Amino acid sequence: MKHDQVPAELLERYAAGDPGINPDELWAVEAHLEGCASCRERLGAAVQRQSPATTALLARVGDRLAAEIAISTTMPRRRRGQVLGRSRWLLPPGLLARLAMTVLLVLAALSLDLVDQQGRGEYPSLVLLFAPVAPLLGVAAVWSRRLDPAYEFVMASPRAGLYLVLRRTLLALMVVIPALAAAGWAVGASPARWLLPCLAFTAGALALGEVVGLSRAAIGLAAAWVIGVVGPSMLTATSPVLLAPGALPAWAALTAVVAIVLALRRDTYTGLRSGH
Amino acid sequence: MGAASEEWLVRRVADGDTVAFEELYRRTSPWLAVRLRRRCADDELVAEVLQETYLTVWRAAAAFAGTAIGGSAVGWLWTIAARRLVDAYRRRTREANLPPTVFGPEIVPAAEDEALRDTVGDEMGAALRRLAPELRQVLQAMVLDGLTVRETAVLLGLPEGTVKTRARRARIALREALS
Amino acid sequence: MVRAVDAAETAPTSYAWAIHAEELKVRAGRRMAVDGLDLRMGTGVHGLLGPNGAGKTTFMRAVATVLRPAGGRLTLLGETVNGRFDLRGLRRQIGYLPQEFGFYRRFTVREFVEYIAWLKEMPSRDVPGAVQRAIDRVGLTDRADDRMRTLSGGMVRRAGIAQALVNDPTVLLLDEPTAGLDPDQRLVFRALLRELAVDTCVVVATHLVEDVAAACTDVVLVDAGRLVFQGLPADLAAAGADVGATGADLAADSPAERGYSIILRRHRERIGAQP
Numbered sequence: 001m002k003h004d005q006v007p008a009e010l011l012e013r014y015a016a017g018d019p020g021i022n023p024d025e026l027w028a029v030e031a032h033l034e035g036c037a038s039c040r041e042r043l044g045a046a047v048q049r050q051s052p053a054t055t056a057l058l059a060r061v062g063d064r065l066a067a068e069i070a071i072s073t074t075m076p077r078r079r080r081g082q083v084l085g086r087s088r089w090l091l092p093p094g095l096l097a098r099l100a101m102t103v104l105l106v107l108a109a110l111s112l113d114l115v116d117q118q119g120r121g122e123y124p125s126l127v128l129l130f131a132p133v134a135p136l137l138g139v140a141a142v143w144s145r146r147l148d149p150a151y152e153f154v155m156a157s158p159r160a161g162l163y164l165v166l167r168r169t170l171l172a173l174m175v176v177i178p179a180l181a182a183a184g185w186a187v188g189a190s191p192a193r194w195l196l197p198c199l200a201f202t203a204g205a206l207a208l209g210e211v212v213g214l215s216r217a218a219i220g221l222a223a224a225w226v227i228g229v230v231g232p233s234m235l236t237a238t239s240p241v242l243l244a245p246g247a248l249p250a251w252a253a254l255t256a257v258v259a260i261v262l263a264l265r266r267d268t269y270t271g272l273r274s275g276h
Numbered sequence: 277m278g279a280a281s282e283e284w285l286v287r288r289v290a291d292g293d294t295v296a297f298e299e300l301y302r303r304t305s306p307w308l309a310v311r312l313r314r315r316c317a318d319d320e321l322v323a324e325v326l327q328e329t330y331l332t333v334w335r336a337a338a339a340f341a342g343t344a345i346g347g348s349a350v351g352w353l354w355t356i357a358a359r360r361l362v363d364a365y366r367r368r369t370r371e372a373n374l375p376p377t378v379f380g381p382e383i384v385p386a387a388e389d390e391a392l393r394d395t396v397g398d399e400m401g402a403a404l405r406r407l408a409p410e411l412r413q414v415l416q417a418m419v420l421d422g423l424t425v426r427e428t429a430v431l432l433g434l435p436e437g438t439v440k441t442r443a444r445r446a447r448i449a450l451r452e453a454l455s
Numbered sequence: 456m457v458r459a460v461d462a463a464e465t466a467p468t469s470y471a472w473a474i475h476a477e478e479l480k481v482r483a484g485r486r487m488a489v490d491g492l493d494l495r496m497g498t499g500v501h502g503l504l505g506p507n508g509a510g511k512t513t514f515m516r517a518v519a520t521v522l523r524p525a526g527g528r529l530t531l532l533g534e535t536v537n538g539r540f541d542l543r544g545l546r547r548q549i550g551y552l553p554q555e556f557g558f559y560r561r562f563t564v565r566e567f568v569e570y571i572a573w574l575k576e577m578p579s580r581d582v583p584g585a586v587q588r589a590i591d592r593v594g595l596t597d598r599a600d601d602r603m604r605t606l607s608g609g610m611v612r613r614a615g616i617a618q619a620l621v622n623d624p625t626v627l628l629l630d631e632p633t634a635g636l637d638p639d640q641r642l643v644f645r646a647l648l649r650e651l652a653v654d655t656c657v658v659v660a661t662h663l664v665e666d667v668a669a670a671c672t673d674v675v676l677v678d679a680g681r682l683v684f685q686g687l688p689a690d691l692a693a694a695g696a697d698v699g700a701t702g703a704d705l706a707a708d709s710p711a712e713r714g715y716s717i718i719l720r721r722h723r724e725r726i727g728a729q730p
Contacts, residue, residue, distance in 0.1 A: 015310060023412055024401035030420060031457055033307055034350055037282070044306040054309050057319055061309075061326045062301060068327075069334050074292050075565065075600050078338045086566070087573035093559065149557030150570070153618070156521050156553075157574035158546040270542055274482065274523045332587045335599065339565070339583035347580040356584045363588075366653045422458045425465065426625070426654045436468065436654075443465040 006032060006039050015046035017054070091171055094147025098138045099175045106134060106176075110183040117187065124239040127183045129230045131194035132201050132243075133222040134180055138172035139205050140218035143269055147215075155271025162206075162262065165214070165269045169202060193243055196251040201225070203258040210268045282349035283341075290337035301330055304353055312357060315421075315431070321364055329357040355422065362427045369430060403453030411446040414439055470533035472497050473626055473656035474518055480526030480680075481510070481517045487525065488513035490680030500652045502667030502674045502688070503660040504715060510680040511660040512554050515628045518658065519551040532625060547576060550624035552615045554631050554660075560604040564595055564614050567603055571618035589617040594643050608635035616644075627657040633666055645670035668692065668711035676718060683722040694718050 006014075006029055013021055014029050021029075033039055047054050091099075109126035116123050141147040143155075143165050154160055177198070181191050201221055208217035233240045241247065262268075282304060288296035305326065312322045333340060333353070340352060404412065417428040418439075425443075429436045474496040481489035488510040503511050516522040517529060520542055529536045534545055558567055568586045577585060590599045593613040598606065603614065612635050619627060633641050648670040651657050661667060667674055668688045676684040676691075684691070688711065695713030 015306075017310070017313060022401075022405055023407070024404040027404060027416070027420060028401075030311060033311075034354065034457070035348075037303070037350075040303065040307045040350075043310065044303070047306040047310060051310075053319065054306070054313065057313075057323055057326075058305050058309055061305070061323050061330075062298075064327055065301065065330050065334075066298070068331060069294055069297060072335070072597075074290060074334055074337050075339065077290055078342070087570050090559075090570065149559055152553045152556045153558075153571055153574060156519050156546070156551055157571070158543045158576045159574045160546075161543075267539075267542075272520055272523055272542060274525065328591075332584060332591075335596070336565075336583045336587040339569070339586065342583075352580070352584060355581065356588075359584070359588060363592075363650070366650045369653045370649050418458075418460050420457055430654050440465045440467060443460065447460075447465070 006036075006042070008042075011039070011042055012046050012050055015043055015054075016050035088167070089171065091168065092141065092148035092150065094144065094149075095138055095141040095168065095172065098141040098147070099172060102134055102137045102176055103179050105130065105137070106179045106183050110186060113187045122237050124233055124237070125184075125187050125189045126234075127180065127187055128189035128194055128243060129233060129240070131180050131184065131189070132197035133225045135169075135173055135176045135198060135202050136205055136218040136222040138176060139169055139202060140215045142168040142172065143209065143214040155269075157271075160269060160271045162266050162268050165206065169206065173202065192248075193245065196248055196255060197243065200251050200255040200258065203255055203262060207258050207261050210265065214269075286333065286337055286349050287341040289334065290341040297330075297334060300333070300349070304350060305330070307350075308353060308357055311354075312361065316361060321361075325357055325360045325364060328360045329353060332356050332360075358421050358423060359427070362423065362430050365430050365433075369433070399454050400450070403450050406453070407446060407449055411442050411449065414442040415446045418443060468533075470530065471495075472530075473532055474658070475530040476514075476527065477530075478527035479514075479517070479524055479529050481513050481522055482525045483510075483513045483516075483522070488680055489517065491527065492677065492680060492682055494675065494682055494685070496656055496658065496673070496675075498652070498654060498656055499672035500648045500657040500659060500670060502671035503658055503677065504662075504664060504667060504674065505677040505683075506719070508679075509677045511677060512630055513680075514677070515551070515630050515658065515660055516553075518626070519549060519628055520546055521551075543576070547622065548625040550619035550622060550627045552619040552629045552632055556615060558603050558611075558614075560602065562603050563600050564590060564603060564606070564617070565599045567614060568618050568621055572621045575622045577622055585621050585623070589621040592620060592647055593617045594640065609637060609640060612636060613640070616647075625655060627651065627655050628660075629657065630660045631662070632659060633661060633663060641666065664691075664712045664715050665709060668709070676715065678719060678722060684718050691715060691718070 010021070010025060010029060014026070033043065047058075106127065109130045113125050113127055116126075143151075145151045148154065154164070177191075177195070180194065180198070184190060184194070205214065205218040205221050208221065209215075211217075212220070229240045229242055280299075282300060285296045285300040285303075289300065308329070309322065309326060312325060313319070316322055316325075333356070340349070407415070413432060414428060417423045417431060418425070423431065425436055425439050428434075429439045432439065434442075472495040474494070476492050476494040479489055479492040479494070480487055488508070490510070492510070492514065494514075503514070505511050513522065517524055517536070518531060520531075520536060524536060531545055532548060534540050536545075559570075562570065565586060568589055569582060572582045572586055573579075587599070590596055593616050595610060595613055595617060598610060603611065606614065612632065616629065616632055619629065633644060636644060645666070648657060648659070652670075652672050659667070659671065668691065671688055674684070674686060674688050674691050675682070691714040692710035693714065694717050695710035695715075
């Protein structure tokens, strides 16, 4: 039950530094003053009346402060919420570089597809073939000593964990998937065909990364796909079975299983390892 | 400045507005000084803490002004001041140079202002008054001033175990008084 | 700032030592870098000395909960670092300065420490004040808003100390904190250590014996992953005044360094290791 004002006499005694104030009243006054600007204003006046020592102290400090701020500057202005925003959505420079590389690769694949379409159009779409593993180049940089300069700090921190990795991965996907969608739209490779495999590979890299390291897992899976599916597919100029519409339910099931495995093993990517 | 809030003043300070800084000082320093002087009997130390506190606000104003931070300017001011006070005591502890602790008053019941006593509640108020000064001191440091056990131990010059024991005894005493 | 104090905070302390290692074994690469270490550290500044490869950094990394022990037992603030334990909660109370670290070069010092404060899950309202305080404590106030890439090596190191301090940790681990610091800055750093000694368990791994002698409440000497000596800096210096000093020992500049040299040599002779 809060009252509006501290009674005048009590305020004067508090300002004077009176040691005889009842403990409960003292407590109430101090708790109240923290929330009430008008009582603080009144206290200011009371201090001038009641306590020359405090007034002198305040004047001394005020002078020193005025001298200090005349010669030192405040920090640069920043946008609202910049600390949290910057930290929460921060992408290490290595990841940004990898994402840029990925977009370039998508563009390269798109160009080759367009050239092919101008010609005899006999090859399957490179954009489609590349799409499932496109994010992996970026995912490899999400939790990497080489590509994240602050890795030492991140992996030793309380916030290290699957959630942090997922957030960075999500940001990577938010760059790569629209790029793929745009490129795919240009050559008729709709997201319906590659989105699920894309998610399956991403989740798979995260899960496998717990065992062999995220970088290795991501690059390994990407390499396996390129060698095992993209290569033969281009050589034989046929669309891979794995990307046929009939295979989509299998991809969906795979993604679900991997996602469940990830969710169950939430104590991962904590940076605590066995010293190799 | 009229009815401008302290938070608004801090945003102005973040733009380098020294007039706003002076106004912030004028409005909040009496409260801070009185409160600090009730915890530390050494005026030079209090002056040091005050100066460091306001310099912190000056230097980091834009960081404080971020809306995501939240809380009241007065709240931050106290937190900064309390931590700096503990830092100063930490330095003095090494030199065995602790300023005398300021105890609360001995139990002096007096029929003063009913109005404010209600804020704390009759039983709670009575319980606070009956509480031994050393227990009340720990309670004030931890609950009212927001210090941790470690910080309270440094400020009061006590072992951490003693601080914890007194906090527990204080809580028990208050619970008994309220039941 | 009125706050609620929960029972856990005022419950009696359940542990006697902030850091307690029993027969601790920790692997680094293929080597067992920490090999049966018995060590107890409480409040105060502990200087961790030892030759290269003695296991100092590996031990620090295990205490920072970055390396899992391969054997023995490590108990931090009452929690055994083994199997399931409250990793997050423990890490919030630890501050760690690695021997080598990187950072985002475009960040200012303030932004760097703020980022670490976020990584340490500090409440956001505490961050601006805590960051300024940490920066002030290491003497980087004037450079707080300069980009990290404009800083000298010693200043970067100090920024590293600031990030370790920002969350007011109960356990502070500093691996070679004075590397690159000039003598003036080392004095300031020692004053900081003396301040921290009051209520923090600080472990400083260093090659500079003088740093240890001047600012530590406790000296720990390790070799080949085992404890060789633990005692007061005065005891280390006393060993240096011993008549058993050989030519090699006398080449050292100070009693503390001589003591270090003698104790290490005697230990190796005792266990029959190659010098």
